Amino acid sequence: MHLHKYEKYWLGAGIVGLIVFLIILGFGAFYLGTHPQSHGEIIDPENIEANDAFKPENRGLTKVDEGRYVLNIVASAFNYDLGTDESGAPIKNIEIPAGSKVLVQATTPDVIHGLNFAGTNINMMVEPGYVSTMEVELNNPGEYTLVCNEYCGVGHHLMYGSLEVVE
Amino acid sequence: MVTKNQKHVNTNPESEPNLKGTLISVSILGAILLVTWIGALMLFLLR
Amino acid sequence: MATPANVVEKFSSKVFHNYGTVELSLSKRERRLIMSYMYVAMISLLVGGLMGLLQVLARSGEFELPWGINYYTILTVHGVILALVMTSFFIIGFQNALMGKTIGFSKKQLNWAWVGFWIMLIGTVIAAVTILIGKANVLYTFYAPLKAHPLFYIGITLVVVGSWVTAAVNFRQFYLWKKAHPNEKSPLLAFMVIINMLMWCIATIGVATSMLIEIIPWSLGYKNTINVLLSRTLFWYFGHPLVYFWLLPAYMAWYAIIPKVIGGKIFSDSLARFSFILFLFFSIPVGLHHQLTEPGLDSTWKFIQVILTFMVVIPSLMTAFSMFATFEITGRKKGYGGLFGWLKHLPWKDVRFLAPFVGMLAFIPGGAGGIINASYQINTMVHNTIWVPGHFHLTAATTVVLTFFGIAYWLIPHLTGRKLTDAVNRLGIYQTILWGVGMTIMSTAMHIQGLAGAPRRSNFSDYGGTEQAAEWGAYQMAQAVGGTILFFAILLMIFIFIKMIFFSPKGEQEFPIAQEEDHAEPTPKWTENWKLWIAITLVLILFAYTVPIMDVIQNAPPGSAPFDWPIGS
Numbered sequence: 174m175h176l177h178k179y180e181k182y183w184l185g186a187g188i189v190g191l192i193v194f195l196i197i198l199g200f201g202a203f204y205l206g207t208h209p210q211s212h213g214e215i216i217d218p219e220n221i222e223a224n225d226a227f228k229p230e231n232r233g234l235t236k237v238d239e240g241r242y243v244l245n246i247v248a249s250a251f252n253y254d255l256g257t258d259e260s261g262a263p264i265k266n267i268e269i270p271a272g273s274k275v276l277v278q279a280t281t282p283d284v285i286h287g288l289n290f291a292g293t294n295i296n297m298m299v300e301p302g303y304v305s306t307m308e309v310e311l312n313n314p315g316e317y318t319l320v321c322n323e324y325c326g327v328g329h330h331l332m333y334g335s336l337e338v339v340e
Numbered sequence: 341m342v343t344k345n346q347k348h349v350n351t352n353p354e355s356e357p358n359l360k361g362t363l364i365s366v367s368i369l370g371a372i373l374l375v376t377w378i379g380a381l382m383l384f385l386l387r
Numbered sequence: 388m389a390t391p392a393n394v395v396e397k398f399s400s401k402v403f404h405n406y407g408t409v410e411l412s413l414s415k416r417e418r419r420l421i422m423s424y425m426y427v428a429m430i431s432l433l434v435g436g437l438m439g440l441l442q443v444l445a446r447s448g449e450f451e452l453p454w455g456i457n458y459y460t461i462l463t464v465h466g467v468i469l470a471l472v473m474t475s476f477f478i479i480g481f482q483n484a485l486m487g488k489t490i491g492f493s494k495k496q497l498n499w500a501w502v503g504f505w506i507m508l509i510g511t512v513i514a515a516v517t518i519l520i521g522k523a524n525v526l527y528t529f530y531a532p533l534k535a536h537p538l539f540y541i542g543i544t545l546v547v548v549g550s551w552v553t554a555a556v557n558f559r560q561f562y563l564w565k566k567a568h569p570n571e572k573s574p575l576l577a578f579m580v581i582i583n584m585l586m587w588c589i590a591t592i593g594v595a596t597s598m599l600i601e602i603i604p605w606s607l608g609y610k611n612t613i614n615v616l617l618s619r620t621l622f623w624y625f626g627h628p629l630v631y632f633w634l635l636p637a638y639m640a641w642y643a644i645i646p647k648v649i650g651g652k653i654f655s656d657s658l659a660r661f662s663f664i665l666f667l668f669f670s671i672p673v674g675l676h677h678q679l680t681e682p683g684l685d686s687t688w689k690f691i692q693v694i695l696t697f698m699v700v701i702p703s704l705m706t707a708f709s710m711f712a713t714f715e716i717t718g719r720k721k722g723y724g725g726l727f728g729w730l731k732h733l734p735w736k737d738v739r740f741l742a743p744f745v746g747m748l749a750f751i752p753g754g755a756g757g758i759i760n761a762s763y764q765i766n767t768m769v770h771n772t773i774w775v776p777g778h779f780h781l782t783a784a785t786t787v788v789l790t791f792f793g794i795a796y797w798l799i800p801h802l803t804g805r806k807l808t809d810a811v812n813r814l815g816i817y818q819t820i821l822w823g824v825g826m827t828i829m830s831t832a833m834h835i836q837g838l839a840g841a842p843r844r845s846n847f848s849d850y851g852g853t854e855q856a857a858e859w860g861a862y863q864m865a866q867a868v869g870g871t872i873l874f875f876a877i878l879l880m881i882f883i884f885i886k887m888i889f890f891s892p893k894g895e896q897e898f899p900i901a902q903e904e905d906h907a908e909p910t911p912k913w914t915e916n917w918k919l920w921i922a923i924t925l926v927l928i929l930f931a932y933t934v935p936i937m938d939v940i941q942n943a944p945p946g947s948a949p950f951d952w953p954i955g956s
């Protein structure tokens with residue numbers, strides 16, 4: 174099989190380019206630790222409260238240290254449970270100071286969901302039987318909408334909340 | 341209906357067509373792939 | 388020209404004799420079969436396009452769906468009928484035309500091909516009914532544990548089974564041809580059809596397994612729970628090759644039909660075959676790239692499949708080069724020199740060329756977006772945002788669909804014994820432009836909106852009134868404008884189909900099949916080492932999937948019961 178000289182250049186450059194892309198991605202992932210969400214912890218979807226993180230009193234935002242937070246979320250059709258305030262009303266908006274590190278942990282008692290704080294890198298599938306987790310540093314102040322971006326039923330577009338990253 | 345045209349074995353594999361335009365075109369394509377990818381990477385890193 | 392004996396001897400053991408491409412003519416019965424596939428594809432296009440229009444209108448927030456129709460019923464129809472039905476019917480019809488033209492059908496083979504058609508059609512009708520009565524609002528990916536009516540799954544499975552029957556016929560045709568022509572290379576187009584069907588059969592084993600041993604028994608109540616992640620992994624084992632099953636027929640036309648339309652020759656028979664072999668290898672062991680943000684799958688194996696995904700870029704790079712080279716060589720031969728002078732010779736006013744060409748252009752941003760989607764952690768930025776539909780309306784709904792239209796302009800008159808008239812040609816050019824404009828607007832809006840975080844698969848919502856949601860609204864409007872233009876393009880296409888089928892003057896429309904250069908380099912025999920190609924494909928699949936699937940099974944959480952109330956049934 175004969176390759177034209179220029180085709181050799183093109184394929185050579187193309188392959189080198191792809192390898193460079195992969196090296197950059199691999200370096201980011203395996204050296205700097207920016208993997209997409211891949212948590213393997215399992216949970217009984219019919220008894221999510223067996224896991225401490227998803228007990229009603231532990232849902233929502235908890236400050237664990239200076240600049241460090243844990244955010245436990247239960248996604249269900251068609252609601253995000255972000256905990257309750259002092260009066261017992263469900264929380265829909267969360268505030269975090271810019272520069273904080275947040276560990277987001279989520280699960281679902283029913284069907285699959287897509288948990289995304291739009292405009293941030295917190296974007297992960299939530300599936301029955303698994304705990305999804307992601308740790309991010311929130312540096313850019315602003316308001317980010319919490320949406321469900323995987324179809325979970327006819328009220329899918331009515332699952333929301335918001336996150337305010339404040340100076 | 342069957343039509344057959346007899347073909348011959350290439351006796352002169354050295355002659356290469358002029359593909360300068362193709363080389364430039366694919367280079368532009370490569371540049372587009374490179375620029376969009378780097379753009380996406382930057383946006384990802386800034387978030 | 389005489390060939391020196393020593394040269395023949397030197398090559399003959401390792402390369403095929405080249406007798407040129409044999410062209411048969413399609414019998415009446417063959418034509419009827421292929422047209423039947425085309426009718427289903429056309430009706431699907433119209434129905435799917437109408438759903439698309441309703442989607443963009445609903446998403447704009449300015450319009451409510453009438454008669455209480457559910458957005459997700461519409462979206463399920465759109466995805467199923469366009470991504471699964473329209474594509475597979477057009478492809479199988481077109482591939483049967485290629486097989487009939489290069490190898491031919493025996494009477495018995497044709498009967499079996501009809502069996503395949505009817506199984507697919509019955510499956511389609513069954514699935515369609517369950518969707519239309521609102522019992523299958525699960526979208527075309529039917530992710531468990533959402534549960535549709537069992538007949539929805541059975542219908543989809545029948546569509547796959549019907550395609551297997553046609554695949555078996557195509558394999559049989561090819562096998563008998565190879566036996567009768569031991570030292571000849573197979574016709575290029577038949578070779579490509581066989582590669583695509585092999586890939587399809589190996590890939591559909593994934594959904595079929597998931598349907599038969601998991602989803603169908605579970606939806607019928609014979610099994611209480613389902614392993615959700617396993618069903619998803621098997622789905623995407625099929626889902627990625629599905630997109631290559633759409634793309635490869637477009638590549639068949641690019642490699643072996645477009646050169647004839649522009650008055651040129653095939654750039655390189657061997658390279659075309661080699662790129663298809665690479666597609667066979669690397670289309671399947673990559674499905675995890677659709678599951679990059681999922682729990683329960685190991686990040687190392689995700690990364691390995693990302694590497695394999697990048698491998699499948701290479702045959703597309705080869706294809707890009709071949710296309711430009713075909714254009715340039717043909718142009719130079721016609722006397723158009725210079726760096727880009729050869730562009731001038733291209734038959735811009737011939738819709739058989741223009742429509743696929745616009746499709747090729749769309750593949751530039753489409754491919755660029757695809758590499759971004761596959762880029763492991765960068766995927767997190769776009770995963771499940773409306774960027775993704777923006778991406779595949781370029782690749783599938785433009786590159787593939789416009790190439791299919793480009794084929795239809797000559798295939799349908801050829802089948803119905805009519806001519807492609809100047810008037811239809813002109814309408815076709817308007818159609819192509821309309822599609823290009825509409826899609827540019829809609830897809831660009833989707834891409835930007837997706838980067839801004841807007842979710843896909845979602846009815847209009849103000850998301851509690853956030854500023855971001857208001858910003859998305861502006862792009863939803865642009866999307867509605869583009870989508871409306873696209874809908875008119877679909878109406879025009881349907882008008883063109885009707886004109887071509889019923890009203891064009893009788894005549895013989897050419898079935899363009901490109902030939903090789905007279906002095907083309909012979910094709911090496913290793914290109915048809917089928918056993919080796921299948922073995923490598925299977926080894927790659929086993930390599931990429933054994934550990935992840937074992938992991939999903941062995942570390943499985945308690946299974947999920949079926950959920951039907953979230954889909955409103």
Ligand code: HEM
Nearest residue numbers: 436439440442466469470526776784843844845870873874
């Ligand atoms: C009139 C032309 C079209 C319009 C206006 C249109 C519009 C849309 C829109 C707005 C969506 C996103 C809906 C959402 O995520 O909420 C969508 C999804 C989709 N479209 Fe189209 N589209 C058109 C043609 C096509 C064609 C020709 C194809 C296939 C070849 C196609 C395949 C798909 C698929 C597979 C989805 C994904 C469905 C899902 O997420 O379940 N579309 N379309």
Ligand SMILES: [Cu+2]
Nearest residue numbers: 321323325329
């Ligand atoms: Cu949802």
Ligand SMILES: [Cu+2]
Nearest residue numbers: 626627676677
């Ligand atoms: Cu894919």
